[in-house]
Amino acid sequence: MENSQIAAVFDEIATLLELAGENPFRIRAYRRASQMIAGLPKQLRDIPAEEHLDIPGIGKGIAANIAQLLAGGSCDDLDALRKRFPKGLLELILVPGLGPKRAKLLFDRLKIDSLDALRQATREGRLRELAGFGPKLEENILKGIEFAAESNKRMVYWDAKLIMDGLLLSMKDCPGVQQLEAAGSLRRGRETVGDLDLLCTARDGAKVIEFFTRLPQVSRIVGAGDTKATVRLAAGIQCDLRVVPPESFGAALQYFTGSKDHNVALRALAQGKGLTINEYGLFRKSDAKQSKPLAGKTEKELYERLGLPWIPPELRENRGEIEAAGAGTLPELVKLKDVRGDFHNHTSHTDGQNSVLEMAQAAEKRGWEWVAIGDHSRSLTVASGLSIDDLRKSFAELKRAQDKTPGIRLMRSMEVDVLKDGSMDYPDPVLKEIDVVIASVHSAFSQPEPEMTERIRRAASNPHVDMIGHLSGRLLGRRDGYRVGFEAVLEAARDNATAFEINGQPQRQDIPDVQARRVKELDVPLAVTTDAHAALQYDYMELAVTIARRAWLTRKDILNCLSHKDLLEWLARPRGRKGTR
């Protein structure tokens, strides 16, 4: 069982406990464990059971559940709870306005146990029989049912970012708005985003809220007060706007950036110092009226007043960043400007849109020091992969492009298919002619895990392979990755001085942050890549770097931060078993 599946079980247990009206702190314990496990850099099954207790948020009870899950795929607590509540009850909670209490009431009194049953009962006016259910709620539930049916669709980071960029532009025209910033999971750079959070300072909140709710992007107003509004955007995502006074901007930005777990942990830290935090500032507990904020204007002063350096948003997942900040061991995260070039992209020879020269010129224009320009190998016929002859012709073309782009050093890279048996799509002598070889799986996705693992291990052990491309093979929102043993591949990569790619295509984001952090743990190098299929898609480097930052990576961990000279040295590194960098 994967960590993500175990995390999902604990999340379900937490929800079911809510329905059962259990102790809220017990519920929170399960949620916390779920979050913690989802963020672990290593698979629980690869950690000795007795060490599970060392993980924060995991005690005796949850450790026992983990043991059961790893042994048999389920656990007693989950099974017992599932027997008490029908599956459809979990759907009801997805309806905005319905939480565990109301869902339970609907089930107990009206036997409603699915969205369909809810729709019918609402239309028949049966909800009004219940205390606390009036006409407004009824109306909101009807609207909410359609939303719930598709509410598990999160938007990939890049799409959400583009929508947010548009909103920021629009809100700049709003009279009275001073500071304006995106918060929430988007600011933390999460791979998918469930809703957008926008924060601004202004004197007259009501006027700003009115301006915001009338923007053309807004399709429906869910709620609006003097300091807060929630709307549905035509683009199909919810957006919250909060207006706060300038002296609270830092506290509010911190608060609405989250994550929830980070904030809870930060509050606990404040508690221990006799302080309390809310979105308006940091206060002494003794200051009951909260009249004298100790900090709040900026995030930096808020963290510093708690005895911590400012923590970059990408790290705020309660995955050890608060402890590291306290110990002064936060990493100096890689920045976009540290990147000197890209390894992975495609030209019009295969499925890209721009020529080799155009890709070279676009890279030069970005100010990169070098770029490796790539294509697909011959097996990938859907993308008209290059034959050996065409590949060799392209070397000459690259030389001609180099003459026209004196400001950048060009190299040839190739995304070479890993065939079913783990052999490469070109013979070794041909691979040797290519400057940067990226080994990727594009076929036979449904191989059993042991075969897939061995297949990629073999590729990672090929002395001409420089990095493993998009290891999981997932496409967010479209398909899960293929089944592959990450630790086994990682071990082969370490032993053979092979790197891992962090692919910045919005649907891929592969490998994800948690795995990249694990790669770093073993001191295996990583590369951030765009997988650009058009010159404009070099923009995806920003996303690849964001993933790297979420993985706690510094410039030392990333091959793209090497100078051309040092990169050539790395490419010529000694290979083979136990070879060193």
Next chain:
DNA sequence: GCCGTTTTCGGCCCGACTGTTTTCAGTCG
């Protein structure tokens, strides 16, 4: 259920908004 340089028991983050209420519960983030 977890956790402990205040504690192995008794705590556990905090406020806005809504809808239904005569003072607040439920939901949400």
